[in-house]
Amino acid sequence: MTTTHSLDPVNAKISARDVSIYYGDKRAIDEVSIDIPTEYVTAFIGPSGCGKSTFLRALNRMNDTIAGARVEGEITLDGEDIYKSGMDVVQLRARVGMVFQKPNPFPKSIYENIAYGPRIHGLAGSKADLDGIVEKSLKRAGLWEEVKDRLTESGTALSGGQQQRLCIARAIAVDPEVILMDEPCSALDPIATARIEELIHELKGRYAIVIVTHSMQQAARVSQRTAFFHLGKMVEYGKTSDIFTNPREERTKDYITGRYG
Numbered sequence: 001m002t003t004t005h006s007l008d009p010v011n012a013k014i015s016a017r018d019v020s021i022y023y024g025d026k027r028a029i030d031e032v033s034i035d036i037p038t039e040y041v042t043a044f045i046g047p048s049g050c051g052k053s054t055f056l057r058a059l060n061r062m063n064d065t066i067a068g069a070r071v072e073g074e075i076t077l078d079g080e081d082i083y084k085s086g087m088d089v090v091q092l093r094a095r096v097g098m099v100f101q102k103p104n105p106f107p108k109s110i111y112e113n114i115a116y117g118p119r120i121h122g123l124a125g126s127k128a129d130l131d132g133i134v135e136k137s138l139k140r141a142g143l144w145e146e147v148k149d150r151l152t153e154s155g156t157a158l159s160g161g162q163q164q165r166l167c168i169a170r171a172i173a174v175d176p177e178v179i180l181m182d183e184p185c186s187a188l189d190p191i192a193t194a195r196i197e198e199l200i201h202e203l204k205g206r207y208a209i210v211i212v213t214h215s216m217q218q219a220a221r222v223s224q225r226t227a228f229f230h231l232g233k234m235v236e237y238g239k240t241s242d243i244f245t246n247p248r249e250e251r252t253k254d255y256i257t258g259r260y261g
């Protein structure tokens with residue numbers, strides 16, 4: 001059973017119902033149900049191996065790329081079943097973008113890293129349109145001032161923190177509704193981490209943001225909703241302030257007080 005603190009009424013952008021996820025015979029996620037709103041940043045926390053990343057990847061069907069991975073239950077985006085047959089997965093992943101643990105810019109110019117998605121999705125009618133999207137995305141990701149004079153340089157030549165903001169700009173460029181972040185700061189130093197956290201604040205409300213993090217401090221700083229996972233189950237989900245100060249479940253309490261991790 002999942003304990004849910006009473007939440008404000010919110011519009012669910014993504015809803016999962018009784019979702020179980022398997023790798024072959026092994027069940028990594030066990031009947032998880034959750035509503036993820038646009039208004040807030042939602043953090044997934046829990047000990048290593050509890051299934052946070054597995055569940056996150058199911059939200060834009062990244063698990064499809066893993067042989068043997070299987071999803072049961074229902075996940076909807078604005079009420080539409082994302083696992084239904086005929087679903088356009090490329091389109092889905094533009095609507096539900098993803099930022100990974102390790103920054104992974106394409107080995108192309110900074111400009112091309114951003115322009116690639118809008119071009120293949122036909123979002124720009126002209127070169128001027130595309131230039132505009134590149135500038136807006138880099139501005140929104142807080143990177144424009146640092147790179148505007150070197151757009152033709154390789155994205156991989158940037159610092160780790162800049163590369164991660166480039167990856168966020170790349171996700172933003174195709175006009176997503178949701179951004180999934182899988183431990184986006186784990187490869188970054190504290191200053192670059194703080195910059196990404198500021199950025200998450202700035203992006204909040206415009207996109208539904210879901211972040212997997214190992215850092216409870218980070219979850220407390222950036223999120224308004226937190227889901228605690230343990231051994232494949234979502235144990236508790238609620239307002240971040242409640243989860244950290246007044247958890248209902250013993251297992252949540254043990255985790256946030258550092259009894260295991």
Ligand SMILES: Nc1ncnc2c1ncn2[C@@H]1O[C@H](COP(=O)(O)OP(=O)(O)OP(=O)(O)O)[C@@H](O)[C@H]1O
Pocket residue numbers: 023028046047048049050051052053054055066214
């Ligand atoms: N590609 C895979 N094939 C088989 N098993 C996997 C695969 N990816 C994850 N698992 C298993 O599924 C379970 C959940 O893993 P997952 O990476 O989702 O957990 P996590 O909570 O994100 O862990 P971490 O915090 O360490 O990243 C683990 O037991 C893991 O070994």
